[in-house]
Amino acid sequence: MYDVIVIGAGVTGSAIARELSKYERNVAVIEKASDICEGTSKANSGIVHAGYDAVPGTLKAKLNVAGNEKMESLSKELDFPFRRNGSLVLMFEEEDRPALEALYERGLTNGVKDLRILTPEEVRKIEPGVTKQVAGALYAPTGGIVCPFGLNIALAENACDNGVSFFLDTEVLGIEKKRDEQGTYYRICTGSRKNGETIFESRVVINAAGVYADYIHNMVSEKKMTITPRKGEYCLLDKTEGKLIKSTVFQLPSKMGKGILVTPTVHGNLLVGPTAQDIDDKEGVNTTALGLETVMSKASRSVETLSGKKIITSFAGLRPHEDGGDFIIEEVTDASGFIDAAGIDSPGLSCVPVIGEYVADIVNKISPAPRKKNFIATRKGVPSMAEATERERQALIAENPAFGQVICRCEMVTEGEILNAIHRTLGATTLDGIKRRTRAGMGRCQAGFCAPKTVEILARELGVDMEQITKAGGNSGFLDGTNKEVQS
Amino acid sequence: MTDGQNVQVDVAIIGGGPAGLAAALGAKKRGADNILIIERDNELGGILNQCIHNGFGLHTFKEELTGPEYAARFIEEVKKEKIPYLLNTIVVDVDAEGKILTLMSRERGLFKIRAKAVVLAMGCRERSRGALNIPGYRPAGIYSAGTAQRYVNMEGRMPGREVVILGSGDIGLIMARRMTLEGAKVKLVAEIMPYCGGLKRNIVQCLEDYGIPLRLSHTVVDIHGKERLKGVTLTRVDEHSKPIPGTEEYIPCDTLLLSCGLIPENELSSGMGVELSSITGGPVVNESLETNLEGVFACGNVLHVHDLVDYVSEEAAKAGENAAEYVERQIRETSRGIPVCGEKGVRYTVPSYLRPEYMDDPQVIRFRVGSNYQNVSVVVYVNDICVIKIKKRTMAPGEMEQIKLKKSDLEKVCECNKVQNIRICIEEQ
DSSP: OOOEEOOOHHHHHHHHHHHHBBBSSSEEEEEEESSSSSGGGGOOOOOOOSOOSSSSTSHHHHHHHHHHHHHHHHHHHTTTTOHHHOOEEESSSGGGHHHHHHHHHHHHTTTTHHHHHHHHEHHOOOOOOOOOOEEEEEEEEOOOEHHHHHHHHHHHHHHHHTTEEEEEEEEEEEEEEEEETTTTEEEEEEEEETTTEEEEEEEEEEEEEGGHHHHHHHHTTOOOOOEEEEEEEEEEGGGTTTTTTTEEEOOBBBBTBBBOOEEEOOTOEEEEOOOOOOOTTOOOOOOOOOHHHHHHHHHHHTTTTTGGGGEEEEEEEEEEEEEEESEEEETTSSSSEEEEEEEOTTTHHHHHHHHHHHHHHHHHSSSSSOOOTTTTOOOOOOTTTTTTHHHHHHHHHHGGGGGGEEEETTEEHHHHHHHHHHHSSOOOOOOHHHHHOOOOOOOOOTTTTTHHHHHHHHHHHTTGGGGBBBBBSSOOOOSSSSSSSSOO | OOGGGOOOEEEEEOOOOOHHHHHHHHHHHHOOEEEEEEOSSSSSTTTGOOSEEEEOTTTOOOOOOOHHHHHHHHHHHEEEEEHHHSSSEEEEEEETTTTTTEEETTTTTEEEEEEEEEEOOOOOEEEEHHHTTOOBBEEEEEEEEHHHHHHHHHHOSOOEEEEEEOOOHHHHHHHHHHHHTTTTTEEEEESSSSSSOOOOOIIIIIIITTTTTEEEEEEEEEOOOOOOEEEEEEEETTTOOOOTTOEEEEEEEEEEEEEEOOOOOOOHHHHHHHHHOOSSBBOOOTOOOOOOSEEEEEEEGGOOOOOHHHHHHHHHHHHHHHHHHHHHHHHOOOOOOOEEEOOOTEEEEEEEEOGGOOOOOOOEEEESSSSOEEEEEEEEEEEEEEEEEEEEEETTTTSEEEEEHHHHHHTTOOOGGOOOEEEEEEEOO
């Protein structure tokens, strides 16, 4: 029997697990994918919103500003990339000024610091790359950008280092509400491609299942929930374009629609997106010709010299949207000890530094536990040769010569970094896992050169044949037999 | 910095593939003594090592060699000439001003060398699915043709069994045959253009001989399969390469190979301040294959994508010779030279500038055309006066062309120092 089980090892589940690991408790995280950070958390804008968007009084409003403030210290504790680059909401028509002012007022109510409305000249002073159509902007210096993988992985690793058990490739098939002399507990039946069926039991269950949160919630509650996957398509541009702008540039929602953002990423690429389309398929992360076209054409309203020729990849993510529009973070009324952390769509990522505490408070009310004395508050990420100074590079190579062997040339990722990613806490077992931990394969050749080498290293280090190595678990292998084999 | 700080070479060659090897030998032949080849992989030969098909060397050696055999001829020569080379060593950056190269390897860590001349010979990469921006899911099973070639030829592994190939570049055509020979079913090769991107001989020997259909004016518009590829949607395209609605066709497959163009790998070059051509993606060079940075030369696929390795070797040998000559003479040249332009069907020329006082006689000018032509003439104008007219029965974008310009061709028009421009065009006969 666990004290707490968290369903989902996305950024929300991992943040909750890390916070719970500060207490003397037996905590497990169950994740259906073969790695952490495989759902919504891996495909989003990577924006730390300032907090002017959320409707005052909502949970989103409350957690966003607080989360934004705490992101910087968290990034230092857990060593993931974060930058406070500021954000601009661009206005293109004078008639939209009341909407811009309303946004400003809303930001003030939510407690966003240093908000200003800028003249077109002031906008261009900050961002010379914006188009001539820009008629003004709301400027939020506190807006930031984060590496969404870095954040998710850091939280999960640190939770694991503090004693939380992670069960990957473990899908929840059913949950039974049970009672014994101590009260209600839950019996969770799971299936795994590797280990078959396993039963988990816990007094407290936290539902952080992203787009599947309704499916999990509805297993225990009569008050049904609906999470709609809202698809967002993105284009990622070459690092040569990363300096077109330095802030995150939004468009003021207008009669032209919600608008598309353009932002540098913490790694120096330029990200453009997302669209917003409600779909039925909770795995529907396919991009569409129309979506990608829309992204680029709408974004060219903001930034002057965007070029489709500089796209190095495109992707789609699914926001877990709940009809009420706000986060649902509460104990389910007809299932005591069962806590939803559902509907965590934008600005969910920004709220991550405080979502854990918020949920931990609920858990502590249900079943208090003493604080751990030996909690490890910090964690070191995978070293980055590309970002290191010459002196740091030399030190890494001196420690392990594999740091001198470049595997991914586009992003300058070495064998040393890949080995580190494989052998660390909750280490990578897939090519995508390596990619998210080291950036190998994220550059302009998109793993054309390095994939065979990375697959070889993974196979060697994990002691399996290359054919066993997958892109992202399941049936996503790269190789199918050897030469001269004729298959029927 | 470790020991390498004071290492000084005359000619540093970045890349130990066909271009780098030939450049080293060219520099040696021209008298350079202190040459260093820097190779990031664990052996010399570059991409030739995975090109185990034959057809290499017809021009250079008058016989058909495989890629590794062709490379071996140059590697043996490099070894015989005792030209030093470093393996598993990457050039992290180049300070163009002082020509100081920062290198890194497992064995030696980070170290620096100083060079009097630098030859860029880093080759090219393949256009990825992302750069093509093909919509759909992102499953495993999508490879660039070269990556698949590496799996099959270097590792003995099959990337899949039911194959669709998008793009009719030479590597795609070669891989259509290769995958077939290794037991896979290649369903078709789709090409968005109305003509094939590769060499005629490859269409015959790699597709027609194996009954593999080539679907011109077709492209992939959707990718299916969440974990491993399950199929692609193929459509016909119109004359603007736009998909024609209603022509969609679902092709089940577990593997999609992409052979949709090669991109010179010039991240290092642009970091140094080398000016790049927006058409070739390679450095803008003069007749000596020297970039806008004095003493920095470029050759092979990093300069512009070649069709035959023989021409890479020929061009690279010249770059090596010129680098050696530069070291010896320390040419200081302020003028860029006369602009050489491709017009009317000629997409680009290499070189882009020509200084008559340094030109070879005759000087080779290489170029590619933008579409298929029949019964046309290649016409060279000097100061708008026609000096060369060569009849061509056929010309195709997949094939690199060249003309030889003699000093006397310039002198037909005026004194060499009065030449204002050189233009190369395709004209109806």
